[in-house]
Amino acid sequence: MKNKKLKNLILGISIGTIISINTLATNVFASDLNKHTNISNTNVIQEINDDISQNISIDNGQIKIDNANDLLNKIDDADINKLNELAKSQGIEKSYTKEDLIKLYEDSISNLNKEITKGNLEMLSDGSIIEANDDSFYLQGGSTFDKRYWWGVSRWKSTDDANHWSYELNKAAAANAGIAVLAGAVLGGVGAIPNWLTSAYTWALANEVSYKNSLNSRGIVADINWSLVYSVYGQ
Numbered sequence: 001m002k003n004k005k006l007k008n009l010i011l012g013i014s015i016g017t018i019i020s021i022n023t024l025a026t027n028v029f030a031s032d033l034n035k036h037t038n039i040s041n042t043n044v045i046q047e048i049n050d051d052i053s054q055n056i057s058i059d060n061g062q063i064k065i066d067n068a069n070d071l072l073n074k075i076d077d078a079d080i081n082k083l084n085e086l087a088k089s090q091g092i093e094k095s096y097t098k099e100d101l102i103k104l105y106e107d108s109i110s111n112l113n114k115e116i117t118k119g120n121l122e123m124l125s126d127g128s129i130i131e132a133n134d135d136s137f138y139l140q141g142g143s144t145f146d147k148r149y150w151w152g153v154s155r156w157k158s159t160d161d162a163n164h165w166s167y168e169l170n171k172a173a174a175a176n177a178g179i180a181v182l183a184g185a186v187l188g189g190v191g192a193i194p195n196w197l198t199s200a201y202t203w204a205l206a207n208e209v210s211y212k213n214s215l216n217s218r219g220i221v222a223d224i225n226w227s228l229v230y231s232v233y234g235q
Contacts, residue, residue, distance in 0.1 A: 044082040045225050049151050051075050052105060056150050061123050062113045063150050065106055072098050083227065091201035092228050094194065101227060107192035108226040109150055115190055121148070143219055143235070146188045152225040153187055156235065162213040162220045169206035173199035191226060201228065208232045 122132040129148040143158040
């Protein structure tokens, strides 16, 4: 996908990836964000990601944010305020500025690129990223796997794996583990490690995973943005 600009990447309610081959632009529905969840809880993330997506491109299998300073004008101040309200409600002890958010995206994307270069991660044709040589991604029927994007990670868990994940999150929080351990439990080990990641946040995520998992017998999906704001819904 060298030199092909990813434009208008939209996190929508519908499932799927739409790839236009008629122009140099590639349109990607990067995630199922908002698919089975309360739209009001995630709409602000969608709007911010819509703005950032206009400056996202992929060149030689590496993700790039083009002209990051331009995003300071694109991202609405009202959206940052809404993001901070949502973050606070989820136990995130951080008040984001536009600069904070852009830096967090840049650092997380840089980490993804490094892991791709090392061969630990593999980019698929739609721009999503999986663990290299992970047969379980293809064999488990979409029940348990991690799929990463430029905006964050989508963690799919079967009913049993969701219960185990909730347990591991609670255990890490109860042990007052270090930030790196908490980040590994939350994000799966790839992404920038925010120093405001706390046990309170990890507990809140564990409770949400456990609750949503109890509502169905098909497991859950947790979409976690690099800002740590999350949306959890049933598969």
